[in-house]
Amino acid sequence: MATLEIHDLHVQVETDNGPKPILKGVDLTIRSGQTHAIMGPNGSGKSTLAYTLAGHPKYTVTGGTVTLDGQDILAMTADERARAGLFLAMQYPVEVPGVSVANFLRTAKTAVDGQAPKIRTWTKQVNEVLGRFDLDPTFGQRSVNEGFSGGEKKRHEIAQLELLNPKVAILDETDSGLDIDALRVVSEGVNRYIEQGDRAVLLITHYTRILRYIKPDVVHVFVDGHMVTQGGPELADELEAEGYDKYLKAARADV
Amino acid sequence: MTQLSVDTATTATSPAGFPTPSAVVPSHLHSTPSWDVADFPVPQGREEIWRFTPLKRLRGLLQAGPTGQRLTRETSLPAGVTASEVSTEEAKGLGGRPPMDRLAVMAVANAGGALHVDVPAEAELDEPVILKLTGGGADQVVHDHVVVTVGHHAKATVVLEHFGSATYDAYVSVVVGEGAQVNLVELQLWDDDAVHTGQTSVQVGRDASVTAVTATFGGDLVRLTQTTDYASVGGELHQYGVYFADAGQHLEHRLLVDHATPKSVSRVDYRGALQGKGAHTVWIGDVLIRKAAEGIDTYESDRNLVLTDGCRADAVPNLEIETGEIAGAGHAATTGRFDDEQLFYLQSRGIAEDEARKLVVFGFFTEIIHKIGVPEIEQRLIEAVTEELSVTVGAPANA
Numbered sequence: 001m002a003t004l005e006i007h008d009l010h011v012q013v014e015t016d017n018g019p020k021p022i023l024k025g026v027d028l029t030i031r032s033g034q035t036h037a038i039m040g041p042n043g044s045g046k047s048t049l050a051y052t053l054a055g056h057p058k059y060t061v062t063g064g065t066v067t068l069d070g071q072d073i074l075a076m077t078a079d080e081r082a083r084a085g086l087f088l089a090m091q092y093p094v095e096v097p098g099v100s101v102a103n104f105l106r107t108a109k110t111a112v113d114g115q116a117p118k119i120r121t122w123t124k125q126v127n128e129v130l131g132r133f134d135l136d137p138t139f140g141q142r143s144v145n146e147g148f149s150g151g152e153k154k155r156h157e158i159a160q161l162e163l164l165n166p167k168v169a170i171l172d173e174t175d176s177g178l179d180i181d182a183l184r185v186v187s188e189g190v191n192r193y194i195e196q197g198d199r200a201v202l203l204i205t206h207y208t209r210i211l212r213y214i215k216p217d218v219v220h221v222f223v224d225g226h227m228v229t230q231g232g233p234e235l236a237d238e239l240e241a242e243g244y245d246k247y248l249k250a251a252r253a254d255v
Numbered sequence: 256m257t258q259l260s261v262d263t264a265t266t267a268t269s270p271a272g273f274p275t276p277s278a279v280v281p282s283h284l285h286s287t288p289s290w291d292v293a294d295f296p297v298p299q300g301r302e303e304i305w306r307f308t309p310l311k312r313l314r315g316l317l318q319a320g321p322t323g324q325r326l327t328r329e330t331s332l333p334a335g336v337t338a339s340e341v342s343t344e345e346a347k348g349l350g351g352r353p354p355m356d357r358l359a360v361m362a363v364a365n366a367g368g369a370l371h372v373d374v375p376a377e378a379e380l381d382e383p384v385i386l387k388l389t390g391g392g393a394d395q396v397v398h399d400h401v402v403v404t405v406g407h408h409a410k411a412t413v414v415l416e417h418f419g420s421a422t423y424d425a426y427v428s429v430v431v432g433e434g435a436q437v438n439l440v441e442l443q444l445w446d447d448d449a450v451h452t453g454q455t456s457v458q459v460g461r462d463a464s465v466t467a468v469t470a471t472f473g474g475d476l477v478r479l480t481q482t483t484d485y486a487s488v489g490g491e492l493h494q495y496g497v498y499f500a501d502a503g504q505h506l507e508h509r510l511l512v513d514h515a516t517p518k519s520v521s522r523v524d525y526r527g528a529l530q531g532k533g534a535h536t537v538w539i540g541d542v543l544i545r546k547a548a549e550g551i552d553t554y555e556s557d558r559n560l561v562l563t564d565g566c567r568a569d570a571v572p573n574l575e576i577e578t579g580e581i582a583g584a585g586h587a588a589t590t591g592r593f594d595d596e597q598l599f600y601l602q603s604r605g606i607a608e609d610e611a612r613k614l615v616v617f618g619f620f621t622e623i624i625h626k627i628g629v630p631e632i633e634q635r636l637i638e639a640v641t642e643e644l645s646v647t648v649g650a651p652a653n654a
Contacts, residue, residue, distance in 0.1 A: 054603050057595070082605035094600035098618025098625075104604075107614065111605035143618065144600075160604065
């Protein structure tokens, strides 16, 4: 069983006008077997939360704690966090020219497992997983994310989720830019991961569309750098009908 | 990749025809070819063709007389290929652009004869011709002269490999006959204290095709002039280079492609990585498109990846165009810093920073290596890159 615990997290970024606070006291606990959706308007800090958890050097933590099974992950480098069991499916996956998908997947698998996968079973597994995401076997010979369509990038991210099988998955706007078929394929991949029963998911999204395919246990509303409310799946329906206006007005009134 | 520095010069010059001395392009960018040492006075260091080179680190090669020293030479000659010693005069008569600078002319003047390797006409070699040259120590001053002739319609791969250490100055000429297809590979895998200078001149025969591949990883100072001429119409040059400069290394490649005949093609694609204090690379890409060169098509590119502070990459492409009746002419040069987003992406998948760096650099090089299109050469270069990265950035996990 894994527990990701975020307590009073404050994060800032450097800008031309000096440091700018983005996260202003985030509290969240996610346990194995749970799927949490974080919903919020653009600019609320959702992606900052995702990248901070993954260890992107651009974000500076100024307060609070994040632990995974009691271990302080803020003290870890990005690769150490991944080896500890965190995975971030990125909104904008990065191109790595000249590094083939096959080489990348094998290197990543070796890193998170601490040993190289058995070549024969691994190749078979990779091809099966790529196939489930409608990515043909020649996909493995292409350079990572280079020249991929938006849909291919997202399918590749979730294929990695399935192959690396981390304890905790953070999905940052995985639904953005996907047509309905790709959304279904990607959601099925996430659901296979969830159905193992002992994995935790933090699903970050602006829209409720993906929640028709992936059922969250808890929905959080995220505005101006912190959680403003939480509820069950019905909260997503409310947001679909009414939008974020109510919460944005409340946030402004606070200032 | 962000573009940090590009230095471009485009000049029009008067008509000329190579190699008659009277028909010389009056350009400051490159000198007039000549076999005569007197035509190349000892440079002071500020001249255009010398300004990037630390002359003091040439260990006296600009003035050194003959030493009689040789590199250890191991040759692998497929059936039908011959290697023989010829006199300097005979070697000059075999063809190829004469020396372009003091170092190349000193190599010819002091080598005391040349090695002539001949691939007969219409031979189709299954195995490469390999000249493995090994130096016995940095204090050994060696002048060398090699001529490779490939007969018409032959198919051959010729590999020059350099190992060990020496203070080495060589003039190499590769004369490719009509319709021949040649892969020319030059590997500079020297120890850290070697000096390697000189010139490699390729002459492409009518409708012949040459794929030239250079990899420079070793050496304290390497300065190679690489020239291409077309003997007649329709020749093709595909030239690829990779180099990796570590702390203190100076690696300089000076290319000249002289389009003086119609309908020829040149494609030049070089890539370099730099890391460590004082790592310096220089890439000069001169292309001449003379009046007669109608219908030619040329493009050249050099990209540099700077891994740490304290490095310097100079990349200077030059096009001199005397006719507008061409299919295409272009060039590009970029120098970029290591992309931290690539590093983060790989690290977010559990790959440790060192290994992630290796992967990115390996990818940067393999991208160009896979364009070569000759599997054996690609494999050989990937091995060389892997070896280099294992010593410097560390070995990639998997090829």
